[in-house]
Amino acid sequence: MADAYQVIARRWRPKQFDEIVGQEHIVRTLKNAILKNRIAHAYLFVGPRGTGKTSTARIFAKALNAEGGPSVSPDDNSRTAKDIMAGNCMDVIEIDGASNNSVDQVRDLREDCQYAPAQCKFKIYIIDEVHMLTAAAFNALLKTLEEPPAHVKFIFATTEAAKLLPTIVSRCQRFEFRPIPDDLICKRLGEIAVAEKIDVSPDALKAVARLANGGMRDAQSILDQMISFCGEKIAESDVMDVYGLASATTVQNLAKSIAAADYPAIMASVEALVGDGRDLFRVLSDLANFSREAMLDSIKNGGMSRMLGRGMRTESILRMQEALHEGGGAVRRGLSERANFEIALFKAVEAVRSRAIDEVIRELSAVADSLPESGAEKKTT
Numbered sequence: 001m002a003d004a005y006q007v008i009a010r011r012w013r014p015k016q017f018d019e020i021v022g023q024e025h026i027v028r029t030l031k032n033a034i035l036k037n038r039i040a041h042a043y044l045f046v047g048p049r050g051t052g053k054t055s056t057a058r059i060f061a062k063a064l065n066a067e068g069g070p071s072v073s074p075d076d077n078s079r080t081a082k083d084i085m086a087g088n089c090m091d092v093i094e095i096d097g098a099s100n101n102s103v104d105q106v107r108d109l110r111e112d113c114q115y116a117p118a119q120c121k122f123k124i125y126i127i128d129e130v131h132m133l134t135a136a137a138f139n140a141l142l143k144t145l146e147e148p149p150a151h152v153k154f155i156f157a158t159t160e161a162a163k164l165l166p167t168i169v170s171r172c173q174r175f176e177f178r179p180i181p182d183d184l185i186c187k188r189l190g191e192i193a194v195a196e197k198i199d200v201s202p203d204a205l206k207a208v209a210r211l212a213n214g215g216m217r218d219a220q221s222i223l224d225q226m227i228s229f230c231g232e233k234i235a236e237s238d239v240m241d242v243y244g245l246a247s248a249t250t251v252q253n254l255a256k257s258i259a260a261a262d263y264p265a266i267m268a269s270v271e272a273l274v275g276d277g278r279d280l281f282r283v284l285s286d287l288a289n290f291s292r293e294a295m296l297d298s299i300k301n302g303g304m305s306r307m308l309g310r311g312m313r314t315e316s317i318l319r320m321q322e323a324l325h326e327g328g329g330a331v332r333r334g335l336s337e338r339a340n341f342e343i344a345l346f347k348a349v350e351a352v353r354s355r356a357i358d359e360v361i362r363e364l365s366a367v368a369d370s371l372p373e374s375g376a377e378k379k380t381t
Contacts, residue, residue: 008227009220012192014055015076015085017063021188021216022180023052029175030060031072039064040173042145042154044130046161047177050215053157054094056177057126058085060155061092065120080120091120097129097158103136110144113152123152130156131163138165145171179214182206188216189223198227203236210286211243244279251286255294256309258287258320258348266345270338280341281331287348288324291317312352319351 014020017027026045033039043060045053062084066074074081083089095109109125117123127133133141145154145168156172158164186205193200200223208226212219222243230238240247246254250269257265273283291308298305298314305312327344331337 007221008192008196008224009217012220013085014052014059016074017059017072020052020056020059022184023056023177026056026175026177030056030063034063034070034072039070039153041148041152042172043156044161044164044169044172044174045155045157045177046174047159048179048214049159050212050217050219051177051180052216053177054126054128057155057157058087058092061089061122061124061126061153064122064124064153065089065091069121089120091117091122092124092126094126094128097127097132103134103140106133106137106140110140113144113149117151121151124155125152126155126157128157129159130168131158131160135165138168142167142171180216181214182209185209185212185214185216185219189219192220192223196227198232198234200226200234201236204234204239206248207236207239207243207245211239211245240278244277244282246273246278246283246286248286251283251290254283254345255287255290258345259308259310259312259352261349261353263346263349266349267342270342270345274338280337281328284324284328284331284341284344288321288328291321291324295321316352319354320348323348323351 017031020027043057045057047053062074062081063072064070065080065084067078067080076082076085080089084092087094113123113125115123144152148154154172156168161169161174186202186209189205189208190200190202193205204226208219208222211222222239226234226239226242229242236247239245250273254266254269257269273280294305294307294312295314295317297307298312298317303314305314305317308317324344327340327347330340331344
């Protein structure tokens with residue numbers, strides 16, 4: 001029987017520190033901890049999904065338990081390294097916090113900590129989605145977490161650090177995993193595409209990166225689906241059709257129509273977007289992101305940007321962006337997606353056309369200062 005297919009996100013999972021994308025600050029710190037023998041007993045990895053928390057935890061566990069180690073570049077071909085990366089090492093225990101969150105299960109873990117590792121230098125517990133543990137389970141873990149045996153290390157991973165007890169966080173070294181920039185996602189996906197002998201256009205890679213929202217795993221999963229849909233050649237239009245995206249040009253033209261208060265052009269754009277089956281909430285989100293770029297451009301250029309087709313002040317762009325953000329909730333939860341989408345666009349137009357009171361006062365003051373002094377004012381002086 002043929003071997004089972006392994007998805008790209010698993011096949012291309014990082015195996016060494018240097019393969020981790022977009023988290024250089026974390027890689028540098030963990031490497032230095034190993035090189036300088038300053039290895040803590042508990043680590044907390046915090047960040048959005050798909051940014052490398054669990055992969056980094058496995059690589060760190062492999063580095064700590066490397067033969068002759070700890071080592072920042074462990075041998076991938078050793079039996080221990082293969083078992084750790086496959087999740088089969090009896091001394092590197094991966095626990096799903098969502099399904100192993102009771103106080104009894106944590107008490108079992110606490111008792112298991114007392115036994116020495118069977119084949120490695122350290123016994124390492126990787127607890128994913130640790131915020132799902134109950135308060136009682138956290139409390140049962142506190143003492144062990146504060147003073148664990150010398151051979152035990154804890155690595156916690158979570159997407160919702162705010163749900164963790166402060167007493168847990170204070171006992172850990174905390175690492176913040178950042179959303180991965182689109183350019184780094186595109187670069188990595190391009191390398192994967194070359195290795196997989198897939199022809200993917202640069203614009204298609206950019207569209208996949210936009211969809212991933214900073215998550216490398218999501219980006220790889222999307223690429224995997226696109227390969228199944230398109231075969232060996234993927235164009236930007238293919239990604240747009242499968243995921244209901246609007247092209248960057250379409251988004252920019254719609255933003256310029258809003259800035260110009262061109263209602264016929266706005267309605268024509270809406271008709272085309274609906275006819276092509278585009279995701280209107282996603283379009284609104286892309287509009288908000290583009291308006292943010294215009295706002296940053298205006299800040300860099302002394303309070304004025306021309307990215308929206310005409311000169312617009314920072315205040316006007318900010319009001320436009322606020323209107324688009326407010327419309328997002330109505331588009332997602334409203335009864336009529338199209339109607340709420342149109343209302344959001346029209347409110348953005350009105351927001352652009354309205355003028356802040358401080359701006360009006362500033363302009364009136366400038367006009368008043370430019371007027372010549374009256375005769376009465378001259379006499380009093």
